[in-house]
Amino acid sequence: MIHARGLARTFRKRKQEVQAVTGVDLDVDAGEIVGFLGPNGAGKTTTLRMLTTLLTPSAGTATVAGCDLIADPVGVRRRIGYVSQSGSTAPEARAGEEVVDHARLYGVRTADAVVRGRQLFSDLDLDGLWERQPKDMSGGQRRRLDIAMGLVHDPGLVFLDEPTTGLDPQARANLWGHIRSLREDRGTTVFLTTHYLDEADALCDRILVIDRGAIVAEGTPDQLKSKVGGDVLTVTVADPARAGDAARLVGDLPGAEPAQVDGARVIGRVPAGGPALVDLVRGLDAAGIGIAGVESRRPSLDDVFLGLTGRSLREEGTSPDDAPTPEVVPS
Ligand SMILES: Nc1ncnc2c1ncn2[C@@H]1O[C@H](COP(=O)(O)OP(=O)(O)OP(=O)(O)O)[C@@H](O)[C@H]1O
DSSP: EEEEEEEEEEEETEEEEEEEEEEEEEETTTEEEEEEEEEEEOOOOHHHHHHHTSOSSSSSEEETTTTTTTOOOHHHHHHHHEEOOHHHHTTTSOOOHHHHHHHHHHOOOHHHHHHHHHHHHTTTOTOOOOOOOOGGGHHHHHHHHHHOOOOOOSEEEEESTTTTTTOOOHHHHHHHHHHHHHHHHHHEEEEESSOHHHHHHHHSSSSEEETTEEEEEEEEEHHHHTSOEEEEEEEEEEEEGGGHHHHHHHTTTTTOOEEEEEETEEEESSHHHHHHHHHHHHHHHHHHOOEEEEEOOOHHHHHHHHHHHOTTTTTTTTTTTOOOOOOOEEE
8 A cells, every 4th residue: 555665855944955855664464564663753754744745755665555656646645544643623713614624625425425514524523514614623623534534535545643632541542443443443554653562552553663764673563572582671770860870770781782871761682581680689789779679670662662762751851953862871
């Protein structure tokens, strides 16, 4: 459904070049839900905008929904749906009218557009809101309306840019259900960007991890997690100035890999978390390092990301320009 090779985009900003995407290869099969995961500024939106013909690539080739991105952008546009981060509904318009007008832009007859629009309102829990103005809807309802607009012309492939950002946990979980049913009921292929690990984990068949404009890993959530062996030890020290000392102790545990410091948190990997935890607490105590928290757990997608990039995805606002460079302390 999507095949891209060497897709790249450079911007010029105040006479400087910003390499937003440096050469992305990706393949998405029909019927897959694929998550494009990365921190703020990683290049997710830029890639999505290229794949949806909104931005011309500086380099690379792609076919999207069977059409060549460069030679036949109109063909691509006809066959895809795109829901941008900000959505595209006019606040004062009537919701139903917006959806029908949108379908008309794709050449759908009005009567058909009304039938499809009503069905989508029902599928997306928007019953009773056909006449409502988006400005009088909740955030979750507006987001579902954006999705209805992206789907009303019945595309086989839909791109969702951070579909659940800004929604409360219940609205997010509901939207995940709706996205799953798109695939189950309509066979729609879904390509979505997110910087939420739990979203990628719960929703996606496959995940592509992007960092600083390049794909750094891909696989099912389980495949990615199994790349990180052993257990993850996390110690939060009371005094961040002692984090380096704590990292040395973590790195000295039997079979441990070099630990990473992330503010007051020290994160390390050990073959078996239980015994290591006991040794570590004793060592920290002997060294006079105060502990604010300590835990041992199975690896998560965040650990995959941390291992790949040295950065935690959990940090909101992380961008290539302002990302802290974690200190790696040799064991
Ligand atoms: N029009 C532009 N002009 C200059 N630089 C840009 C432009 N658009 C994006 N960038 C830069 O390209 C990089 C990638 O941005 P992009 O929006 O693709 O990231 P993202 O992963 O989607 O981030 P977010 O999660 O915050 O949406 C960033 O450094 C950004 O500042």
